[in-house]
Amino acid sequence: MTRLRTTAVHGGRGDLAALGVHAPPIDLSTTYPIPDQAEGGLALQALAEGAAHAASPVYSRLHNPTVARFEEALAALEHTGAAVAFGSGMAAVTAVVQAACVLTSKPHVVAIRPVYGGTDHLLSSGLLGVRTTYATADRVADAITPDTGLVVLETPANPNLDLVDIARVVAGAGAVPVMVDNTFATPVLQNPATLGATYVLHSGTKYLGGHGDVLGGVVACSDDHAKALRQIRIITGAVLHPLGGYLLHRGLATLPLRIEASQRSAVELARRLSGHPSVGLVRHPSLPGADPHGLVGTQLRGTGAVLAFTTREDPTAVVRRLRLVTPAVSLGSVDTLIEHPAALTHRLVPADDRRACDVPDDMLRLSVGLEDVEDLWEDLEQALSGECDRDYIKTSSSRSRALAGSH
Ligand SMILES: *Cc1c(COP(=O)(O)O)cnc(C)c1O
Numbered sequence: 001m002t003r004l005r006t007t008a009v010h011g012g013r014g015d016l017a018a019l020g021v022h023a024p025p026i027d028l029s030t031t032y033p034i035p036d037q038a039e040g041g042l043a044l045q046a047l048a049e050g051a052a053h054a055a056s057p058v059y060s061r062l063h064n065p066t067v068a069r070f071e072e073a074l075a076a077l078e079h080t081g082a083a084v085a086f087g088s089g090m091a092a093v094t095a096v097v098q099a100a101c102v103l104t105s106k107p108h109v110v111a112i113r114p115v116y117g118g119t120d121h122l123l124s125s126g127l128l129g130v131r132t133t134y135a136t137a138d139r140v141a142d143a144i145t146p147d148t149g150l151v152v153l154e155t156p157a158n159p160n161l162d163l164v165d166i167a168r169v170v171a172g173a174g175a176v177p178v179m180v181d182n183t184f185a186t187p188v189l190q191n192p193a194t195l196g197a198t199y200v201l202h203s204g205t206k207y208l209g210g211h212g213d214v215l216g217g218v219v220a221c222s223d224d225h226a227k228a229l230r231q232i233r234i235i236t237g238a239v240l241h242p243l244g245g246y247l248l249h250r251g252l253a254t255l256p257l258r259i260e261a262s263q264r265s266a267v268e269l270a271r272r273l274s275g276h277p278s279v280g281l282v283r284h285p286s287l288p289g290a291d292p293h294g295l296v297g298t299q300l301r302g303t304g305a306v307l308a309f310t311t312r313e314d315p316t317a318v319v320r321r322l323r324l325v326t327p328a329v330s331l332g333s334v335d336t337l338i339e340h341p342a343a344l345t346h347r348l349v350p351a352d353d354r355r356a357c358d359v360p361d362d363m364l365r366l367s368v369g370l371e372d373v374e375d376l377w378e379d380l381e382q383a384l385s386g387e388c389d390r391d392y393i394k395t396s397s398s399r400s401r402a403l404a405g406s407h
Pocket of ligand 1: 088089090091116118119154158181183184202203204205206215216217330
C-alpha cells in the first residue's frame with residue numbers, strides 16, 4: 001500500500017501500461033459486442049448479481065471501465081474493499097438508503113443534524129418510504145429501534161462544521177450500519193471506514209472533481225455491501241457518465257495538494273474573520289472551542305477548507321459586495337465560493353429545525369479555494385466593511401458582468 005499522495009496519483013491506473021496508454025481512455029460505448037451470446041448471458045448474470053466486473057460489460061448501465069477505474073482509486077484512498085459511483089451525491093445517498101432500509105425492510109433512519117440540506121430533505125420527506133429520527137451524537141443508541149436500518153452523519157457537518165465522533169456513533173449504533181458523509185473532509189483528512197463506518201459517502205461534485213465541472217457521487221464500502229449498491233444502480237439507472245468518471249478520477253491526483261493549499265488559507269481566513277468587528281461567530285475546526293471531543297489530529301488529520309461565519313451585516317448585502325469570491329452554492333472548487341445556507345442549501349430544512357441544530361439564519365458558508373489568501377482577505381474585508389460604494393458596483397461589477405455576457 002503506497003502513501004496518500006502516491007495512491008492519489010496512481011490509483012486505478014494499473015491497467016494503463018498494458019493498454020499502451022498514459023491517460024485513462026474514456027469508454028463511451030453504451031453496448032458491447034457479444035459474439036457468444038451464452039457467454040454474454042453469464043456476464044450479464046454476474047453483473048446483475050453485483051459483481052465488480054465480468055468478462056464483458058455487456059451494456060454501460062451494468063458496468064463501465066472508465067467509471068470502474070475511478071472507483072478503484074477512491075476505494076484505495078478510503079481503505080475500503082470497493083467503491084460504487086453514482087450520477088450525483090444525492091443518487092448515492094438514495095442508493096445507500098435503498099440498500100440499508102428498503103431492501104432489508106428496516107424503514108427507520110437515525111440521523112445527526114445538521115446534514116446537507118438535500119440529504120435532510122430526502123430523509124424527512126418520506127419519499128423512499130423511510131421515517132427519520134433526528135438525534136444528537138450521544139443519543140444514537142436511545143433512538144435505535146428494531147426497525148432501524150441506517151444511521152446517518154456528516155463530519156465536519158454541512159454547513160456549520162460541527163465535528164462528530166465517528167467511532168462513538170458507530171459504538172452507539174451497534175449492529176446498525178453507519179453512513180458517514182465524508183464530502184467535507186475528503187479521504188485526505190479522514191477515513192471513516194477505518195473507524196467502523198459501513199458506508200463512506202462523497203458528493204464527488206465537490207472536492208473529488210475539484211473544478212466545478214462534474215456532478216457525481218460515490219460510496220466506499222466493503223465489496224459485500226458494494227454488491228447491493230451495484231444491483232440498485234443497475235435497476236434504478238443512477239449511473240455516473242464515463243466522462244464524469246474520467247474527470248473525478250483525474251481530480252483525485254491533485255486532491256491532497258488542493259486540500260493542503262486551501263486548508264492553509266482557510267485557517268488564516270478563519271483567524272482573521274474572528275477578529276473582524278462585523279463578524280459574529282466563526283466556525284472552523286482550527287478555532288479554539290471548535291473541537292470539544294479532541295477529534296482534530298486523531299479522527300480528522302487536518303481542519304479542512306470550509307468555514308462558516310455569522311455577520312452583523314445583512315448576509316445578502318455582504319455577498320452582493322464581493323468582487324472576487326464566487327457567490328454560488330456547492331463547494332470544493334478551485335475558486336472560493338460563498339453561499340447563505342438559510343436561503344439556499346438548507347432552505348428546505350424547516351427554520352426551527354435549522355436553528356435547533358445550530359445553523360443560524362445569519363450564517364454564511366465559505367468554501368476556500370486556491371486563490372492568494374491576501375486577495376481573498378481584501379475582498380472579504382471590503383464586503384464586510386461595506387466600503388464598496390454604489391458607484392463602484394455600477395462602474396466595475398455590472399460592466400464585467402455585461403462583458404461576461406450574463407444577465
Ligand atoms: C453537495 C452535497 C451532497 C449532494 O451531492 P450532489 O452531488 O449535489 O448530489 C451531499 N452531501 C454533502 C455534504 C454535500 O455537500
